[in-house]
Amino acid sequence: MSRKGLGLLVVCLMALCQPLPSRAAGPLITPEEAALPPPKGAVGVDRRGVTRGPKIELVSGSDIASLPTRFQLKFQTFGGATVDLASVKVLYLRTPNVDLTERLKTFLQPAGIDMPDASLPPGEHMLRVDLKDSDGRAGSTSFILKVAR
Template identity: 35%
Template structure:
């Protein structure tokens, strides 16, 4: 197990160690092509709160506070187990388990997320209790 992954797992368990969500090797991989998955029904809304969508225009400085809110629709609910987060690189990296307890039915809240320099297209997928899915990609760029 790499040291970066271990740090991420320790941080997800509630330790005060700053998590490294993505290893330098994973960050260096080429970006994957856009994911064409779409649902006929809109599913729950996914709102990027921190950094804001406007912040994504320029490179960010690590660590980053990652905060995403989920908004169910049509009286549906969202379970933490119905949320998936992938780093869209070739090959892609499932970050869901690394985020651990940062994922809740209300969203994702990781106050201190360390990332190496690079470009990070994050695919967030949420399925509600009606079976409706929403998939959104936010790309974070971390300055060198």
Template identity: 40%
Template sequence: MKLTRIILVASLMLATSVANSAQLISAKEAALPAASGTLATRGISRGPSVKMVSPEADTPVASPIDFKVNFEARGEGKIDPSSVKVVYMKSPFVDLTPRLKGAISAQGIDFAKADVPPGAHTIRVTVKDNDGRETNSVFTLNVIK
């Protein structure tokens, strides 16, 4: 009886953790070929600052992950949350923005417990300020089993 109760509790905990996560990238999308070419970005920009906070750059992490990006306007500008675009760099490109809609604010993106399959996943985040200045930043998520 006690062993059955332990198994039941463990099963419920696993189901709860799966239920509390949301898919950021599907296995089918991860299997698409990588986008060809390189993303050209300017070295100096007056556009907003975009910084990946979580997961840490070049750090392998297990899924689900907390996907967190901070935005910071420069000067008198203010971030325009409706301008944010998040693209998975595959061929064809996969627009992740609709999946992140509720997690995007003027401060950044805060998407907790994102399901991402194992592998290296290149993501481009584009954001503009209210003066139309744009920044494109590319990040790679390294997800392990």
């Protein structure tokens, strides 16, 4: 192997040995966002029905007693379709709505979202999750996270 090739191999091996980027959790919802007024007339919706669109399930539970907490969603697709990760959108329903998608991107996987140490202020927080599958079928759900005071 040439000196140049050996040098390239060493650089590649060094890059592979670097630690993975941190997936440190942080605030799912900030106190400033929680202070925004809730939307008028909003209620949690559970869209049950016969559809082949993807399903979204809150795995971690809606009642939160201690912080930080694990925020975990499970995605389920049908008919061989996969989740279109680029279509996933998570909104904190306030006035105006707060898009949480960017802060959850490092925790997004084809099977769902798994944020191990999420923090959020006490109170009730309504979130809506929208996504599409590889066949273009849409799925959406809303839920309320209740954080003990």
